[in-house]
Amino acid sequence: MKFDTIIIGGGLSGLVTGISLAEAGQKCLIISAGQSALHFFSGSFELYGCDGAPLESIAALDATHPYSKLGVEQIGRLAEQVPQFFERMNITLRGSALRNHYRLTPLGVLKPAWLTMDEYVRVESADQMPWSRVAICDIAGFLDFQPDFLASGLAGRGVESKVVTISLPELERLRNNPTEMRATNIAKVLSDDVLVRLAQKINDACGDVDAVLMPTVVGLLEGSAVEQLRRMVDRPVQFVATMPPSVPGIRTQITLRKRFQELGGVYMLGDTAKSGTFDGDRLTSIRTANHGAVEFEADNFVLASGSFFSHGIVASPEHIYEPTLGLDVDAAGERSEWYERNLFKAQPYMTFGVSTDSDFRVRKEGQTLSNVYAVGAVLSGCNPIKEGCGAGVAILTSMHVAHTILK
Ligand SMILES: Cc1cc2nc3c(=O)[nH]c(=O)nc-3n(C[C@H](O)[C@H](O)[C@H](O)COP(=O)(O)OP(=O)(O)OC[C@H]3O[C@@H](n4cnc5c(N)ncnc54)[C@H](O)[C@@H]3O)c2cc1C
Known part of the structure; x- marks a missing residue:
């Protein structure tokens, strides 16, 4: 089965990516293992949790942060489009990136x-x-x-x-x-x-x-x-x-999925992407738990599988890894460096995730893959809890990657 783009993970990031691509006419498949962070949604999307102007705080972040790869100017431009994006599905959001x-x-x-x-x-x-x-x-x-x-x-x-x-x-x-x-x-x-x-x-x-x-x-x-x-x-x-469970969060998840499907997207709920076939620096197909030997092929792939919470990133006693495609992760090597003993301090493990280049292309064994991108909570370099940047990173990296694929 061949698609333009296959997206692994059907939470906020996977759905925003899928809808953005399908609105532009792409034939997309989303494979979604189960519940997403939207089932725990507070009702608010966070861009950066500070008093006043979030873009000013974002400008001061270090180079490894997903926002620094997007750049403040692009963040401002994409953020302006977000309320209209959701309004197309009758989800009315109030607020502005200029001031929290x-x-x-x-x-x-x-x-x-x-x-x-x-x-x-x-x-x-x-x-x-x-x-x-x-x-x-x-x-x-x-x-x-x-x-x-x-x-x-x-x-x-x-x-x-x-x-x-x-x-x-x-x-x-x-x-x-x-x-x-x-x-x-x-x-x-x-x-x-x-x-x-x-x-x-x-x-x-x-x-x-x-x-x-x-x-x-x-x-x-x-x-x-x-x-x-x-x-x-x-x-x-x-x-x-x-x-939890969050009634408006589940409604949002259902509404986004419906919009994706109305645009012709295929949403495989309850299935898990298990492995991929590579040809040089390209991923050519993936297999899933429910479809055995069936190869799902695409020109591009997007990993939107979330962080530890959604098993997009996994910790064994010895190491941190990305379980679906075996991608490179940015994580501290020593277990003792994964966490802070003081529970209320910023926890290092929250910043662990897949390693990407400036356009969110992932790496495997040190090589950048030319047609595989990562978006949202699976990315390394940010701490959504301490920084209050979860939905901003999810939505804006998804929009950016969709634009890159469509170029
Ligand atoms: C409990 C919780 C509550 C949050 N609440 C808020 C909030 O109110 N506001 C806010 O701004 N931010 C919040 N965040 C931050 C949140 O991370 C982002 O807002 C955003 O929703 C993350 O979306 P995502 O799609 O990247 O990841 P997720 O929502 O984690 O979705 C990943 C999806 O991928 C699926 N998946 C994983 N592996 C595979 C595979 N191999 N094959 C197929 N599917 C797979 C998972 O089942 C899951 O459905 C919250 C985070 C958590 C953990």
Whole structure:
């Protein structure tokens, strides 16, 4: 089977790459082993987690960082295209690369963010909250949202909160088995007339507040349920992330996949790329776990297999390696140098990943492969947790590599 481009990994990076190439008419295959970081999504894409202007902090990063390979000018240009890219799938993102805003974490803490989904709380200035009194609307028996933490965080910023707990008989049924009381299961129940009754209960309970804050338990498959609820509640409704699974993250993953498939892309869910056949500096085909001896051929290949979390990079007791194609990795040799004993310090292993040239072409046994690129969390040189750059690196390297392939 022959494609223009084969992408290994169907998370944010793989899908942005695939959609960008398919929009330009390429025939693409995405092979996706399973869940991605989007299933744990906070609702905000981070470019660089600093107060103020992220591009200024990015300009000071060292040469090995993926952002330094892109260059600040290109980052600014690509970042401007990102909201339109997602808007084409009816995913509305608010924010700008010129200045970070803040998202509200489930613990009531403000964190810098680049683009935040429209339904989530977004605060422009950490010194000035947009409300003086809110209702925090919890669901009875839901353990993955802690309104008291949120209320305490808000109180520290001068916002008074009234915690309201809503019960609906349809949700009570989920409580027969506590493991069923998860955000995704609640979202499956909250539609049609149940959503109407939820809105009525919120209106009855919340009273005179500036806004209603809710856990993200609405709109698993599409955003229309969110809009419906917002129309029916007589105060502005804004959402705050729950513990995983992330309802808006899963919706985003489904929406991106649908867009890729509508553009003619082939998405093989639940399959794993296992090995490749090389001819000199070129990868000619790959094999997968489910398709045995079938060779999937392409002109170009993109590795979007994520970091340790998604098994795009693996650590054995002795060494760090890339398991699919045996690519070169940038990692410290000695195990004792992989981590910092102080858990809260920047962990070196977070920066480990595949080694690439300035155009994100990968290397194998010291040789740069001419038709294999890496994008997103599998790349070396950045620490998404300490730097707050995860989605920025994922989206912008994917767009850059798609442009390079299309040149
Ligand atoms: C738990 C978690 C939460 C995060 N939340 C945020 C957030 O809210 N905001 C933010 O800005 N950043 C966040 N990040 C940073 C995150 O890394 C990026 O935002 C981005 O989503 C990474 O996307 P990715 O596609 O590169 O990797 P991943 O999302 O890890 O996706 C890689 C995919 O490749 C698949 N795969 C791996 N190997 C193979 C193979 N051999 N064959 C086929 N498929 C394979 C995996 O199953 C997975 O689906 C988070 C990271 C983690 C780990």
